[in-house]
Amino acid sequence: MSELAKLLETWEPVIGLEVHVQLATKSKAFSPSAVEFGAPPNSLTDPLVLGMPGTLPSFNRAALELALKLGIATESKIRARSRFARKQYFYPDLPKGYQISQYDEPLCEDGHVDLIHGGAVKRVRLERIHLEEDAGKNTHVGQFSHVDLNRAGVPLVEVVSAPEIGSAEEAAEFMRALHRLVRWLEISEADMEKGQMRCDANVSVRLRGEDRLGTRTELKNINSFRFVQNAVENEILRQIRIIEGGGRIIRETRLWDADAGTSASMRSKEEANDYRYFPDPDLPPLVVDGAVMANILRGLPELPSARFQRYVTEGLSPDDARTLIGERALAEFYDATCKATPGRSSKTIANWLLTELLGALNAAGKDITESPMAPATLSELVRLVEDGTISGKIGKEVFAESFKTGEAPAAIVERRGVQQISDEAVLTAIIDKIVTANPKQATEYANGKDGLFGFFVGQVMKQTQGRANPVMTSDLLHKRLGR
Ligand code: ADP
Ligand code: MG
Numbered sequence: 001m002s003e004l005a006k007l008l009e010t011w012e013p014v015i016g017l018e019v020h021v022q023l024a025t026k027s028k029a030f031s032p033s034a035v036e037f038g039a040p041p042n043s044l045t046d047p048l049v050l051g052m053p054g055t056l057p058s059f060n061r062a063a064l065e066l067a068l069k070l071g072i073a074t075e076s077k078i079r080a081r082s083r084f085a086r087k088q089y090f091y092p093d094l095p096k097g098y099q100i101s102q103y104d105e106p107l108c109e110d111g112h113v114d115l116i117h118g119g120a121v122k123r124v125r126l127e128r129i130h131l132e133e134d135a136g137k138n139t140h141v142g143q144f145s146h147v148d149l150n151r152a153g154v155p156l157v158e159v160v161s162a163p164e165i166g167s168a169e170e171a172a173e174f175m176r177a178l179h180r181l182v183r184w185l186e187i188s189e190a191d192m193e194k195g196q197m198r199c200d201a202n203v204s205v206r207l208r209g210e211d212r213l214g215t216r217t218e219l220k221n222i223n224s225f226r227f228v229q230n231a232v233e234n235e236i237l238r239q240i241r242i243i244e245g246g247g248r249i250i251r252e253t254r255l256w257d258a259d260a261g262t263s264a265s266m267r268s269k270e271e272a273n274d275y276r277y278f279p280d281p282d283l284p285p286l287v288v289d290g291a292v293m294a295n296i297l298r299g300l301p302e303l304p305s306a307r308f309q310r311y312v313t314e315g316l317s318p319d320d321a322r323t324l325i326g327e328r329a330l331a332e333f334y335d336a337t338c339k340a341t342p343g344r345s346s347k348t349i350a351n352w353l354l355t356e357l358l359g360a361l362n363a364a365g366k367d368i369t370e371s372p373m374a375p376a377t378l379s380e381l382v383r384l385v386e387d388g389t390i391s392g393k394i395g396k397e398v399f400a401e402s403f404k405t406g407e408a409p410a411a412i413v414e415r416r417g418v419q420q421i422s423d424e425a426v427l428t429a430i431i432d433k434i435v436t437a438n439p440k441q442a443t444e445y446a447n448g449k450d451g452l453f454g455f456f457v458g459q460v461m462k463q464t465q466g467r468a469n470p471v472m473t474s475d476l477l478h479k480r481l482g483r
Helices: 003-007 061-073 168-184 225-244 290-299 304-313 318-324 328-340 346-363 375-386 392-405 409-416 424-437 439-446 452-463 470-481
Strands: 011-022 085-088 098-101 112-117 120-133 137-141 144-148 155-161 197-207 217-222 252-257 262-268
Touching: 003 225, 011 168, 011 225, 061 120, 061 155, 061 168, 061 290, 098 120, 112 168, 112 304, 120 168, 120 304, 168 197, 168 225, 168 304, 197 225, 217 225, 225 252, 225 262, 304 318, 304 328, 318 328, 318 346, 328 346, 328 375, 346 375, 346 392, 375 392, 375 409, 392 409, 424 439, 424 452, 424 470, 439 452, 439 470, 452 470
Parallel strands: 217 252
Antiparallel strands: 011 155, 011 197, 085 098, 112 120, 120 155, 137 144, 197 217, 252 262
16 A cells, blocks of 8 residues: 555545636637737737726626636526626736736636546535636746736636545546536637646645644646646645644645656745735626526536436446547537437447547547548448447448548448358358368367367358358357257
8 A cells, every 4th residue: 555545544635626717718808909829929918918007907798608608507606796806916927916806706606516536426516716817927038037918818717616625536537527517618628738727726634534624735836637636646645744743734835846746835825815805996897697697508518427427327337438528529429329329239339439430530640520430420330230230340340441431331341242141041051061071170179178169160250251140150059069
C-alpha cells in the first residue's frame, strides 16, 4: 500500500474547486473588441480594456445566454436580478484597477455537477456560478515582463463547488464532467491548453468522522486534468505529514509547479475585504427574462450524465457508456446507429463503434464529426453480422473496405461473395469429407485428445475461406466426431 493510501485510512481529504471557463462569445464581456486566441499581442483591445478614463462598460447579453445555459443545465437557482461588482486589485494585467465580477448576488446558486467515478454517478453541489471578465496575461522573459491584454475582458463563468469532493481522482473527474458539460452545451471549447478552462483547488484534511472542516490551502495554476489530480494528491500528503508531525496548516495560496511536481507558498490568503468589493455603479442590475429562460430550457439536449445512466440501463458497461458520452457528437452517432438497428444488442453496436470505427478514425487522424461512414452504414454492417449473413471476422474486412471506399457493406458482401455458409447440408458435406480424409486425427480425438477439435475447425474454415458459420460448424463437428 502506498504511503498516501495508508494515511487515507485515518484522514479524510476535502476539496472544493473553483473553475473558470471562458464563454465562447464573439466579442468581450463589456466592450466591443473581438475574442480570439492567438491574435498578435494587444491587437484586441479598446479604451475600456485599457482602462481609459471616461469609458463605460456595456454588458454583452450573449455571455448571459451562455452562462444561463450552464446554470439551467446544472439545475441551479437563477437569480432574476443579479448584480455586477468591482473586485479591486492592482496588477499590470488589469489596467482598470478592478475586475468586473459578481459578489454577493451571483447569477446562479445551489446547482450540481454529476461526475462519474468508479462506474457510478456522484453528485457534487455547486455553491455558485457567476459571471466575470478575464484579466490579461503576463509572461516573464528574463528580466522583462510582457503584458498581453487580448484576454482582458473575455467573459468567464466561475463555477464554485461545495467542499465535498473526496479525493484527488474525484477532483479530476469533477473537472472532466464540467469540461464535458460546457462542450456539450457549446458554451465553450474549454481547451485547457489555450487557457479556456482553468482551475484553483482548495484542499483541507480532517480525521475521518470529524464534522468540522480543516484549514484549507488554495492551489493556483492548474491547467490539465492530470495536474489537478497530481496537485491535489501532493497537497493532501503534504498537509497530513505536517499535522502528523505536530505542525499546523496555515491558510495560504500556493502555486503548483507541474514540472517539479510540487507547490510553493505564494502569499498568505487575502480576505474578501482586501478586494473592497462594491456594486459596479456603471452597470445596471442584470435582469433575467422568464421567456429567455424558458427558451433555453426547451433547447437543452439530454445531458451527459443522464445519457450515461440511460446507456448503463440499456445494457452497456460503465466504461463504454463513459467513453460514448466523451463527446456529444459521439453519443449522437451511437444513438443514431442504435435507432437504425432496432432490436439488436446495444453492446454489439457500441463495440463496432468504439473498436472498429474509432480505431479507423484514429488511424486516419479524424474525429467522429469527420467520419466518412454514416450511422446508417455502420448499422447495415452490424445487421449483416448479427443476422449471420457474414461472420464477425469477415465483418471486420467489410468494415475496413466500406470505411475506405464508401461502398455499402451489403454491396461489398454481394460483390465479394463472402456470405457466411449456414446451410446445414452444405456444411455437413464439407465436414464429412474432412473427417473421412483425416481418420487418424478423428480416432485420436475420439480417444480424448481434445486439442484436435481446433484442427478440424481450422480445416473447415480453410475449405470455406473462413465463411463457415462458426457456431454451426462446431455443433456439426461435435456430432460427426461423436463427442
Ligand atoms: P474564497 O472566497 O476564499 O474563494 P469561498 O468560501 O468562496 O472562499 O470558497 C472557495 C472554495 O473553497 C469553494 O470551492 C469551497 O468549496 C472551498 N472550501 C471552503 N472551505 C474549504 C475547506 N475547509 N476545505 C476545502 N475546500 C474548502
Ligand atoms: Mg474564490
